[in-house]
Amino acid sequence: MLHLLADLVDREYVANWIVVARELHRIGRLELQSYDPSSVSSQEKAQADATFALQNLPWAKVYDFCERLYSQLANQAGWEDGFGNYTERVARSDSQAYIAAELQRLFLEEALAYEFTEAAVRRRGRKHTVEQASKSQVVLGASELAAARQHFEKALQFFRHPTRPDFQNAVKEAVCAVEATGKVLFPQSKAATLGDLIKWLDSATSVTVPKALRQTFTGIYAFRNGAEGVAHGAAAGGAVSVEVAEYVLAVCASQIIYLVDIAREQEGDIPF
Numbered sequence: 222m223l224h225l226l227a228d229l230v231d232r233e234y235v236a237n238w239i240v241v242a243r244e245l246h247r248i249g250r251l252e253l254q255s256y257d258p259s260s261v262s263s264q265e266k267a268q269a270d271a272t273f274a275l276q277n278l279p280w281a282k283v284y285d286f287c288e289r290l291y292s293q294l295a296n297q298a299g300w301e302d303g304f305g306n307y308t309e310r311v312a313r314s315d316s317q318a319y320i321a322a323e324l325q326r327l328f329l330e331e332a333l334a335y336e337f338t339e340a341a342v343r344r345r346g347r348k349h350t351v352e353q354a355s356k357s358q359v360v361l362g363a364s365e366l367a368a369a370r371q372h373f374e375k376a377l378q379f380f381r382h383p384t385r386p387d388f389q390n391a392v393k394e395a396v397c398a399v400e401a402t403g404k405v406l407f408p409q410s411k412a413a414t415l416g417d418l419i420k421w422l423d424s425a426t427s428v429t430v431p432k433a434l435r436q437t438f439t440g441i442y443a444f445r446n447g448a449e450g451v452a453h454g455a456a457a458g459g460a461v462s463v464e465v466a467e468y469v470l471a472v473c474a475s476q477i478i479y480l481v482d483i484a485r486e487q488e489g490d491i492p493f
Contacts, residue, residue, distance in 0.1 A: 222283070223272060225323050233298035234316040235290070238267040244289055245274035248282050281384040284335065284342040291320050291340055335383050343381035350467050353474035360481045361402070369401035369477070376473070380466055388466035395473035396445040399438070402477050406484040415442045428487055434479070441472055 229235040239256045246254060251274055257263040278286065298311040317340075324337040328345075336345040345351070354377060361370035376394035379387040400415035407428065410421035419438050422430050 222275060222327065225327060226271065226275075228323075229290075229316075229320065232311075232316075232319075234296055234311065234319060235294050236296045238264055238271055240294055242267040242271040242274065244294060245271050245278065245286060248286050248289065249274050249278050284383040287324055287337060287342055288340065291317055291324070291337075295320055342383040344383065344386060344463075346380070346467055346470070350471040350474075353471050353478070357398075357474035357477040360478055361398075365405055366402060369398045369405065372398035372401055373473070373477070376470060380470060386463070386466075388461040388463060391466045392445060392461055392469045395470050396441055399441070399473050399476045399480070402480050406480055415445075428483055430483065437472065438476060441469065441476070444469070 226235070226238075226241055230238055230241070235241060237258065239258055242254065242256070246252070254267075254270060256267050275283070275286075295313055295316040297309055297313040297316065299307055299309040301307045321337055321340070328336055334345055335342050337343075346354070354373075357373060358370065360366075361373060372394045376391045376398060379391035379394060396415065400418070403410070403415065403418040404412050407418065407421070409427070410418050410425070412418035412421055415438065419435060419442065422428060422435055422438070
């Protein structure tokens with residue numbers, strides 16, 4: 222990280238070590254320091270202070286700093302001629318793009334369980350989970366499935382939060398996304414809940430879902446209702462770990478894709 226900061230200062234993508242040190246002191250709740258931007262020794266002190274602050278910063282705060290580095294410290298680069306005319310060499314948006322790419326590269330090199338995307342640090346998840354989640358977000362792109370899309374995006378946000386992940390709510394929102402998808406795609410079921418939709422699928426003649434696959438819907442719905450801290454669940458239903466939450470996310474994403482596929486087969490296209 223220190224190598225990246227030095228690179229950014231050299232490129233002028235970040236103004237100087239003083240702004241870096243001040244931000245690290247703020248995040249780490251360290252004593253405020255005074256610096257003179259025109260003094261070389263003051264700049265060197267700021268670099269030393271930044272190095273010390275970063276090395277002693279808890280991981281959760283380091284992730285916060287990464288986000289602030291992108292959103293607040295990124296700088297346009299250029300020069301001013303003798304007549305006061307400023308020429309921009311690098312736009313701030315380009316500095317931000319470079320910072321984002323370098324942070325993501327750094328996270329991958331260090332094999333961290335997080336990624337830097339969309340200006341934020343997020344839990345990465347396994348490749349299969351990421352792929353299925355991406356595919357489900359594509360099929361949820363229709364405006365009629367906006368409610369389902371919102372539920373699934375909230376599930377991903379709860380799961381991916383770098384410092385305060387909420388795996389219970391990730392599970393709840395993922396299952397709600399499946400429920401909302403089914404209710405829109407199969408209005409003839411008159412389902413109020415995912416449980417109602419499952420019962421309808423058990424007896425429906427217009428839609429054929431193999432029994433083994435119906436049981437996966439039943440299992441996910443039962444887990445949502447029974448797991449500790451999820452919906453109305455009690456401790457007897459089991460705690461939600463990161464592994465469990467990721468499994469549920471992947472399964473729910475696959476179920477959403479599957480529901481859209483069978484709806485298209487039934488109607489020749491989805492009913493909207």
